[in-house]
Amino acid sequence: MxxxxxxxxxxxxxxxxxxxxxxxxxxxxxxxxxxxxxxxxxxxxxxxxxxxxxxxxxxxxxxAVGVAVLASRFEPQLRDELRALLRRLAEGARATAFLSAADGPDCVVLMVTEPTGELLTVGYRVGSRHPLTRGAAGIAILAARPERPEDTDEVRAARRDGYSVTRAQLEQGATGVATGIRVRSGVDGGALIERSIGVVAIDGLDLDRAVEVVRRSGVELAGLFGVADGGS
Structure with a gap:
């Protein structure tokens, strides 16, 4: 057509x-x-x-204000779709799923969903923040940015692989997997959007399965912001 x-x-x-x-x-x-x-x-x-x-x-x-009116009508729909995406991710990986954003030098948790029926989950709270250079969520965001000379080996590996994996960086025994996107979105008036989506678990994480569902969720996340696929 x-x-x-x-x-x-x-x-x-x-x-x-x-x-x-x-x-x-x-x-x-x-x-x-x-x-x-x-x-x-x-x-x-x-x-x-x-x-x-x-x-x-x-x-x-x-x-003009008409754009803001449309955005205000879209935001509830976007939140619902993000929650549904995190729910599918949490159940698919059998781990705590999260959506995070860059805030200056920090990574901030925006949304969290835990899988049903799991006795032991990671206490990853909305509003929690940590340096972008630590944890799978922050490293995934850095990997979605253009290459820089100061990039660490972890960031370079995440950019190459399309996802980041960290172990015990933020919590003893925890393993995190995340992928990031970095886009200009008309939804936010042309604002730069940097997000990461992923999972974290204490022991027992099926890493291959987690990587598969996280990468798939990253593509879906990018689609929600109107682009074909996410960053690496």
Missing amino acids: SALQTLDRGLRALEIVSLAPAGISVADLARELDVHRAICYRIVSTLESRGMVSRTEDGRIRL
Whole structure:
């Protein structure tokens, strides 16, 4: 099925505008879209009539409140889908599943789900934080970033393999497996999204199975943010 060209241009325009917090001129937007300025004006006017973009005093185009309204309607759906994803991951790996995010130099736990019927689980709490350089979750986020000279061997290995594995770095006897994504998302107004998803368990973790379901969950996570696959 072929894409509707006008609709595609409008959506691309929103994405381009979202990546310019200070706004973008019509001329620059037309150049980015590779269309005549008159066509770009019509696209902008249509988006403006729907409250998706607005113009600054100097005529630059930026996102408007309509985008925030759509995002507010989407957020509950996204949370539900993330919870369902973590539930499938926890049950598939028979381990505590988590979703984490980068916050400066730290990795912060956003969501946690434990498998049913397990007597011994890891006490990984929402809001817990630790350095990105320690633990599978943080290393997975670093591995999803562009390569840097200061990368550790653990980060390089995670980038190569598509997942990180750590043992006893945050809790004695615990093994963690995680994969990370790093994307620009129109959902968050063009914000950089860095997340990791994974599992952690005290003893008895089936590592091969955990790696399989974590990597699959990483692809699903990336899909929720509108990209084809995750980072490594």
